[in-house]
Amino acid sequence: MAMKIFVEVNVHYDLNGKMTPLSITWEDGRVFEIDRVMDCRRAASLKAGGQGLRFICRIRRKDVYLFYEDPVWFIEGKD
Amino acid sequence: MGFVDRTILHVDMNCFYANVECLYHPELRDKPVAVGGDAEQRHGIILTKNYIAKGFGVQTGEALWQAKMKCPDIVILKPDYKKYIKFSKMASEIYSDYTDKIESFGLDECWIDLTGSTGLFGSGENVADELRSRIRFELGITASVGVSFNKIFSKLGSDMKKPDATTVITRENFKEKVWPLPSSDLLYVGRATKNKFRMYGIHTIGDIARADVQMLKYLLGVNGQMLWLFANGLDTSPVSNIGAKSLIKSIGNSTTTPRDLITDMDVKITLYVLCESVAERLREHQFVCSTVQINIRDNELFSYERQGKLAMPTCISQVIFEKAFELYKANVPGKPIRSIGVRACQLSLRETEQLSFLPEIERIQRRETVECTIDEIRRRFGHYSIRRGIMLMDKQLSNLDPKADHTIHPVAFLK
Numbered sequence A: 001m002a003m004k005i006f007v008e009v010n011v012h013y014d015l016n017g018k019m020t021p022l023s024i025t026w027e028d029g030r031v032f033e034i035d036r037v038m039d040c041r042r043a044a045s046l047k048a049g050g051q052g053l054r055f056i057c058r059i060r061r062k063d064v065y066l067f068y069e070d071p072v073w074f075i076e077g078k079d
Numbered sequence B: 001m002g003f004v005d006r007t008i009l010h011v012d013m014n015c016f017y018a019n020v021e022c023l024y025h026p027e028l029r030d031k032p033v034a035v036g037g038d039a040e041q042r043h044g045i046i047l048t049k050n051y052i053a054k055g056f057g058v059q060t061g062e063a064l065w066q067a068k069m070k071c072p073d074i075v076i077l078k079p080d081y082k083k084y085i086k087f088s089k090m091a092s093e094i095y096s097d098y099t100d101k102i103e104s105f106g107l108d109e110c111w112i113d114l115t116g117s118t119g120l121f122g123s124g125e126n127v128a129d130e131l132r133s134r135i136r137f138e139l140g141i142t143a144s145v146g147v148s149f150n151k152i153f154s155k156l157g158s159d160m161k162k163p164d165a166t167t168v169i170t171r172e173n174f175k176e177k178v179w180p181l182p183s184s185d186l187l188y189v190g191r192a193t194k195n196k197f198r199m200y201g202i203h204t205i206g207d208i209a210r211a212d213v214q215m216l217k218y219l220l221g222v223n224g225q226m227l228w229l230f231a232n233g234l235d236t237s238p239v240s241n242i243g244a245k246s247l248i249k250s251i252g253n254s255t256t257t258p259r260d261l262i263t264d265m266d267v268k269i270t271l272y273v274l275c276e277s278v279a280e281r282l283r284e285h286q287f288v289c290s291t292v293q294i295n296i297r298d299n300e301l302f303s304y305e306r307q308g309k310l311a312m313p314t315c316i317s318q319v320i321f322e323k324a325f326e327l328y329k330a331n332v333p334g335k336p337i338r339s340i341g342v343r344a345c346q347l348s349l350r351e352t353e354q355l356s357f358l359p360e361i362e363r364i365q366r367r368e369t370v371e372c373t374i375d376e377i378r379r380r381f382g383h384y385s386i387r388r389g390i391m392l393m394d395k396q397l398s399n400l401d402p403k404a405d406h407t408i409h410p411v412a413f414l415k
Helices: B016-024 B051-055 B064-070 B081-095 B124-139 B151-160 B191-199 B205-210 B213-220 B222-231 B264-284 B317-330 B359-381 B389-393
Strands: A003-006 A008-013 A019-025 A031-033 A036-045 A050-059 A062-069 A072-077 B008-013 B033-036 B046-049 B075-077 B102-104 B109-113 B143-148 B166-168 B251-261 B287-298 B303-314 B337-349
Touching: A019 A050, A019 A062, A019 A072, A036 A062, A036 B124, A050 B016, B008 B081, B008 B124, B008 B151, B016 B033, B016 B046, B016 B081, B033 B051, B033 B064, B046 B064, B064 B075, B081 B102, B081 B109, B081 B124, B109 B151, B124 B143, B124 B166, B143 B151, B151 B166, B191 B213, B205 B222, B213 B222, B251 B264, B251 B287, B264 B287, B264 B317, B264 B337, B264 B359, B264 B389, B287 B317, B303 B317, B303 B337, B317 B337, B317 B359
Parallel strands: B033 B075, B143 B166
Antiparallel strands: A003 A072, A008 A019, A019 A031, A036 A050, A050 A062, A062 A072, B008 B109, B008 B143, B033 B046, B102 B109, B251 B337, B287 B303, B287 B337
């Protein structure tokens, strides 16, 4: 079953309050730059069990679902 | 322009509380789950259950121990109203992409009038399907939608297919779809009405529709005529606007106490808590009340109401309490009290207050200043930051903040 993995995120806020995540800090301290945000919409995460703003982030040529569930950020992990 | 039929949707989020909880607990999704009140606080009833628990015969409203007898493996979770309100709000945001004619009926149900926007978004059925898929994707829960030309049939429709389905009831097919349903499926046909109907051989909604309207009127008064109109698809009640607030006619709070109330002191403590909450809410809405009502239910679930008029309109908890306690003393029940409530009625706006030269006015104004100050302290530092001394006599009974704890109000179709 997928796990809900909470991560630290570096976020840029523009003047209108729009959020753009810039990088994710993984559990072991590694930092992953987000190359591009492909999509942002409200969505449920049935896998991890949560609901919030879902960012599809391109990280090292892979698409990662990053969720903002006010006030925390999580990704759907595998175990 | 010709006659345009209305397009009204009724959205019912399936097993709302239970499904929201299951979203957050993926490990429970294939288990029987129910959301129930706190048994230790004696609010131990099933509020919602998921379909698996329903399969075991678990019913909404029954005691937790009854549910456990039917289904020993049932997982019972405590309600998290903040979360449910958030989900309900997000659902409303989805609906408002289509129209502003949205009338909620509790947290999980809603009417949507699409008559003016079908040109933009397509037929009622299309929008219904779109709403369902958006609710599933964005909120992670399912909903059933009924589409029809009036509110009553759209509500019936949302009940017919569950979960996650659309049911369309049209002028052409309502006789086949609606009329064979049992009379009790119709809004406002409760147990008493159903039994009355049965004595006259009325079993289905079709029977109501075909009955003589004068006979129904004789049987049930104005409501008989209303039900006849409902059954024949002639309900014309409008869907109100999303911003519309219903007119407040009274403000009340009640509680089922953690233990039965026996002595006057027990009743005093609970009444003070309730009166403070009622008075605070009156002040919040700039109201004063002229009548105080209490309702009492004893431990054998016999209940009654009493009311009395105040000498002058007020929003002061002490005055409301004195009236409520006087009403209680005049009607002390023979048995311990299980639940008790206070209600402020005959509300009027503060600005039309009668002035007086009497010296007691000054006293009342001083009291009001004190209570407003308490409101302000509580707003800044929390409800329990300042309390009456009597609350320390029994902390179990006084550990209650009705204003904050009871955010879910029952709704009525007839306002």
